[in-house]
Amino acid sequence: MFKGKVILFSLLLVFATSLYAGDVDPCQSEFGVSCVGMRVSICPAGDFEPIYDGCDTGGDFLWLIARDGDGNGIQNVPWTDYWLTSCDDPADLLLCSAPFGADLLTDEDGYTEISGRIAGGGCVLTGGVYLSIQGKAVVDMPECLVETCVDVQFISPDRLASYKVDLSDFGAFGDAYNSVLGDPEYDDCVDFTGDQVVNLSDFGFFGEHYEHECF
Numbered sequence: 001m002f003k004g005k006v007i008l009f010s011l012l013l014v015f016a017t018s019l020y021a022g023d024v025d026p027c028q029s030e031f032g033v034s035c036v037g038m039r040v041s042i043c044p045a046g047d048f049e050p051i052y053d054g055c056d057t058g059g060d061f062l063w064l065i066a067r068d069g070d071g072n073g074i075q076n077v078p079w080t081d082y083w084l085t086s087c088d089d090p091a092d093l094l095l096c097s098a099p100f101g102a103d104l105l106t107d108e109d110g111y112t113e114i115s116g117r118i119a120g121g122g123c124v125l126t127g128g129v130y131l132s133i134q135g136k137a138v139v140d141m142p143e144c145l146v147e148t149c150v151d152v153q154f155i156s157p158d159r160l161a162s163y164k165v166d167l168s169d170f171g172a173f174g175d176a177y178n179s180v181l182g183d184p185e186y187d188d189c190v191d192f193t194g195d196q197v198v199n200l201s202d203f204g205f206f207g208e209h210y211e212h213e214c215f
């Protein structure tokens, strides 16, 4: 009898888990950002700027609400079940295998925030990014077809997005060195200080992360 209860309980657990796993409705779910003009520097080693400082005001974050098909919040979505993709061109943002996590599990309303560092490379200046929850891209209502693109810029010393800050990135940085906004050589993707000049200050950041790679 006891064994039967254990089996029943196990079956219920499996059922509940599978129900939960397939439960996120990308149309009912939402994705947003806490501030306007967010710009975050990321590194394949995950040791560059946190989203927390993305608007230079401190306390910045991406937020999401995971909901099921009935519009109810889904609690306790694992903090690792998220992914970001560039809306203009997926190749612009190359995330490592474990790029980031949410700050907490989703609460009873399905809500959580992401304010930590991201492990990855590339450059996203326009178009923003969309969020996937458990592999499903959050899409806009009411059509539920178009990804919810949030206006965030990502830049990285892994400028050419190869999972490593390497010699080719150094070449790209060198091409832009000593340029200012308006020059043909200027590359906003390697202006880590964001002052519209690529100079020694930016090289300091580049050097600090040289040869960093995904792990």
Ligand SMILES: [Ca+2]
Residues within 6 Å of the ligand: 121, 158, 159, 160, 161, 162, 163, 164, 165, 166, 168, 169
């Ligand atoms: Ca690279």
Ligand SMILES: [Ca+2]
Residues within 6 Å of the ligand: 191, 192, 193, 194, 195, 196, 197, 198, 199, 201, 202
């Ligand atoms: Ca600069």
